[in-house]
Amino acid sequence: MLSELLLTEISRLNAQAKLPLHRQLYEALRRAILDGKLEPQERLPSSRDLVQDLQMSRNTVVAALNQLTVEGYLVSRVGSGTFVSTKVPQRALQSIRLASHPAQQLSVRGRALSTRFCASELEIQPFTPGIADFSAFPVALWQRLQNKHWRMTYPEMLDYSSSGGYAPLRRAVADYLRVFRSVPLDVDQIIITSGTQESLELCSQLLANQGDTVWLEDPAYWGAGKAFMATGLNLHPVRVDDQGIAPQPHDQTTPPRLIYVTPSHQYPTGAVMSLARRHQILSLANQHQAWVLEDDYDSEFRFSGPPISSLAGLDTQGRVLYLGSFSKVLYPGLKLAYMVVPKGLADAFKRAHYDLNRPGQMPVQAALAEFIDMGHFAAALRRARQSYAQRRQSLLAALQPCLGPRAQITGAEQGLHLCLRLSDDVDDRALAQRIGKLGLTVRPLSAYCLQRQDMRGLIIGYGYAPLAEIKRFGAVLAQTLQQVLNALPPG
Ligand SMILES: Cc1ncc(COP(=O)(O)O)c(C=O)c1O
Missing domain, CATH: 1.10.10.10 (Winged helix-like DNA-binding domain superfamily/Winged helix DNA-binding domain)
Incomplete structure (x- = not known):
């Protein structure tokens, strides 16, 4: 009417x-x-x-x-x-x-892709999770290296790259991964991409068919969810516990083609995947003939606990694709990441990557290769580790008075964020908004949940803000938190 x-x-x-x-x-x-x-x-x-x-x-x-x-x-x-x-x-x-x-x-897919957790929402302020301190990047040195490679650049360096990336950079990445992440690999297995998103899309495009199922962690990294949505996969959330992704018998009725995991430091809860769970995931992957996508996005920053080998390092059946990125140690706008694909897939991946994405940026890759070879990457990493360890310590100290049965920290052993788990009676979205009004950005844990309704908490980053700000705003954060916890009815 x-x-x-x-x-x-x-x-x-x-x-x-x-x-x-x-x-x-x-x-x-x-x-x-x-x-x-x-x-x-x-x-x-x-x-x-x-x-x-x-x-x-x-x-x-x-x-x-x-x-x-x-x-x-x-x-x-x-x-x-x-x-x-x-x-x-x-x-x-x-x-x-x-x-x-x-x-x-927009298509139906377009509408799904453009809602919830769009990048524009991600304001960078103290405590924004997932953001490193890129102000520490040695800009002058980088400029010198770039200039040098631009001066030396010969025509083929200006072309697309069909080989999976600049060879010396792939060699440097291979050396790093062999030593620090125990990933057994051959240089030919490395493919340089323009970010983890591109790596995930490639894996999805090449290893799964439209409508196939990807198991992903619940709660999950929103970027991965979007990459799988964009490539037409069926997203099957699998609950995470304190040992990482925890597949249950009922999950087996939706068999996966891909299993996306962040085993070193589950994003966002920070759970470290136990050895038993790692073996379980590998055995499930074998059973279902599925591929495991191991997103090792912040493994460079491990502050306490024993070093953990990668899932790729435990894989004997060649079912794991290992994904890493330079976004956290250097800066995200560099748009350089890498993946290690099983030997038998490497050529197909390079060909498809070439046709789909037309990879290039060889002079930048050359500058990065030299940056790593000359030891600047290791030095940047050392400095960053030291500085983030202090920031983490300072944030932990600030939050200490708020901790108790209703507020517990998880996932602070590694990475650039921690998860403050809160009891069910806390409205974490309202709390994050209230904190936002103070000029600080934290994210409600429930916003990362795909299906489950039982998780409340705050994801708090300590990478972006310098130590002095962490000290100053950590107190503000703790005070607000304490007020909210004190106002709850006795539990
Ligand atoms: C879980 C996870 N994976 C990967 C990345 C990095 O992605 P990219 O290489 O696209 O910058 C992030 C960045 O925040 C992340 O949180």
Whole structure:
């Protein structure tokens, strides 16, 4: 019924902006025409009927109809009534429709990809999780290396790269991974990509078919979820416990083609995957002939506890693809990451990567290779580890007075964030918003949950803010937290 449609639209408009009533009716009718809810040549109810149905004055209705007639949306035929014009050209109609309803341009997948945890939401302030301190990056040195490689660059360095990346960089990454992550590998297995997102998309595109299932951790890294959505996979959340992803018998009824995990430091809970769980995941992967995607995004920063070998290092069946990134140790805008793919897949991955992504940036890769070979990467890592360890310590000390049965820290042994688990009666989203009003960014744990409803907490980053700010704002954070915890009914 037209009047219901118009009244709904009017109340929506009213919520957005206070317009005069005749303007609201004009806008509601215009949108109904542009959205195709009123077809060309369709007859409108008489103004008297509209007055009655909409409970508006005659002046209001007539003013709206006149305006639409003047603008050519409506035509009035004496004696027979008012009709939607046939002259709103279809193409104009479509472009106006798209402009006024951008979401209508999007596919179902597009809508899913553009909602929840969009990058634009990720404001960088003290405690923003997932962000390193890129102000520490040695810019002058980097500029010198870049200049040098630009001066030396010969034409083929300006071309796309079909070999999986600049060979000396792949060698440097291979050396690093063999020593520090116990990944047994051959240089040919390394592929340089422009970020973990690209690595994940490639794995998904090449190893799974549209509609295949990916098991991913619940709660999960939103970026991975989006990469799998973008490539048409069926996302099957698997609950995480304090030993990492914990597949249950009922999960087996949705067999995976891919299993995405962050074993060194589960994102976001920080759980370290136990050895028993690692073997379980590898054996499940074998059983289902699935591929494991090991995202080792922040393994460079381990502060306490024994060093843990990678899942790829335990894999004897060649079912693990290992993903790493330079985003955390250097800076995210560098857009350089790498993956180690099983030997038998390496050529296919390079060919597809070349055709899909046209990889390049060889002079930048050359500068990075030299940066690593000259020991600058190791030095940057040493400095960063030291500095993050202090920040972490300072944040832990600030939060200490708030800890108790209703607030516990997990996942502080590694990485650039920790997880403050809170009891079920804390509204973590409201708490994160309240903290946001103080100019600090923490993320509610429940926002990372895909299916489960039972997790409350805050994800707090200590990478971005310098030590002095961690000290200062850590106290503010703790005070707010304490107020919220004190206000809870006794549990
Ligand atoms: C779990 C996880 N993986 C990977 C990355 C890094 O991704 P990229 O290489 O695209 O910067 C992040 C960054 O925050 C992350 O949190």
